[in-house]
Amino acid sequence: QKEVEQDPGPLSVPEGAIVSLNCTYSNSAFQYFMWYRQYSRKGPELLMYTYSSGNKEDGRFTAQVDKSSKYISLFIRDSQPSDSATYLCAMIYSGNTPLVFGKGTRLSVIA
Amino acid sequence: DAMVIQNPRYQVTQFGKPVTLSCSQTLNHNVMYWYQQKSSQAPKLLFHYYDKDFNNEADTPDNFQSRRPNTSFCFLDIRSPGLGDAAMYLCATSREVHQPQHFGDGTRLSIL
Numbered sequence: 001q002k003e004v005e006q007d008p009g010p011l012s013v014p015e016g017a018i019v020s021l022n023c024t025y026s027n028s029a030f031q032y033f034m035w036y037r038q039y040s041r042k043g044p045e046l047l048m049y050t051y052s053s054g055n056k057e058d059g060r061f062t063a064q065v066d067k068s069s070k071y072i073s074l075f076i077r078d079s080q081p082s083d084s085a086t087y088l089c090a091m092i093y094s095g096n097t098p099l100v101f102g103k104g105t106r107l108s109v110i111a
Numbered sequence: 112d113a114m115v116i117q118n119p120r121y122q123v124t125q126f127g128k129p130v131t132l133s134c135s136q137t138l139n140h141n142v143m144y145w146y147q148q149k150s151s152q153a154p155k156l157l158f159h160y161y162d163k164d165f166n167n168e169a170d171t172p173d174n175f176q177s178r179r180p181n182t183s184f185c186f187l188d189i190r191s192p193g194l195g196d197a198a199m200y201l202c203a204t205s206r207e208v209h210q211p212q213h214f215g216d217g218t219r220l221s222i223l
Contacts, residue, residue, distance in 0.1 A: 008151070034211055043115075043201050043214035044154070088153060092209050098144070099212060101153035 003027055006089055006102030015111050019076040023089035023102045026070065030100075032092040033065050035074045038104070039085045047087075048074065079109045114138050115215035117202050123221045124192055132187040132218045134202030142208055143185040145177060146201040148217070154201055160185060161208065189220075197222045 006023045013019055021035075032051045036044035048063035050056045056063045064073040072091075076083055089102040116135045124130040134143065142161050146154035158167045160179045174196070176188045189196055199219050203212040 032209055036214075041199075041217075041219070043117075043203075043216045046211050046213065049211045094209060098156050098159060098208065103153050104151075106151075 004089065004091060004100050004102045007105055008103050010106040010108060012108045012110060013079055015079060015081060015109055017079050017109070019074075019079050019083070019107060019109075021074040021076075021087050021089075021105050021107070023072050023091075024070055025072075025091060027093070028067070028070065029093045030070075030091040031094045033063070033072050034090040034092075034099070035061075035063055035072075036088040036090060037083075037085045038088060044088055081109050081111045084108045115202055115204055115213055117200075117215035117218050119218060120216065121219050121221070123223060125223050126194065127191045130189050130192055130220065132189075132200050132202075132220070134185045134187075134215060135183050136202075136204045137183070138204055138206075138213065139182060140204035140206050140213075141182075142205045142212075143179060144203040144205075144212060145175075145185070145187045146203065147196075148199045148201055157187070159208075192220070192222050194222050196220065 004025045035048045037047050038044040053065050053067045060077045062075040086104040086106045088104040090099045114137050118133050144159040145157045148154040157171045174190050179185045199217045201217045203214045205212045
């Protein structure tokens with residue numbers, strides 16, 4: 001079992017839809033959770049960062065962490081064609097350990 | 112106001128010919144990372160520096176080396192590139208290891 005599981009998609013939705021992206025993880029030692037967005041031929045861009053269970057909202061984006069279920073989600077409201085990208089979840093143990101990425105989910109928002 | 116800058120954006124080299132990729136940062140972050148990313152895959156960490164302390168991932172080939180002459184700059188040296196080393200190479204920085212990483216736009220390396 002991989003440490004971080006993420007459905008690679010592709011996921012295709014109509015403009016205006018609510019998008020739900022998810023990752024599961026196996027190690028309860030993960031404490032910090034991130035979502036990155038990566039456009040084609042660009043580096044990953046940090047969208048959300050959280051270190052506790054619960055919800056964190058930023059504009060149209062909401063990150064949700066459920067540590068008891070080892071499950072994190074990113075919700076995108078009122079999705080736009082400009083949201084079309086690959087979304088990578090990532091997480092860190094505490095201490096001096098690097099990021100562990102999910103494989104990424106490719107999202108297409110169709111106008 | 113790019114904060115993590117990678118040069119060049121595209122690099123073509125010949126099989127076996129050494130190549131150096133560069134990264135600079137304006138964030139004054141302690142940690143700098145190099146990742147390799149192949150098509151439709153997640154970035155794979157090669158190594159990172161915490162200040163001057165070098166940390167190599169166990170499965171990073173010996174063909175890959177890195178230098179960090181100062182806080183702002185970090186270099187990735189590929190001594191003898193093979194066809195399998197064609198990829199996007201991403202540089203990232205973070206203030207501390209457990210904090211979010213900020214990525215550059217990468218250098219796409221092609222091997223002839």
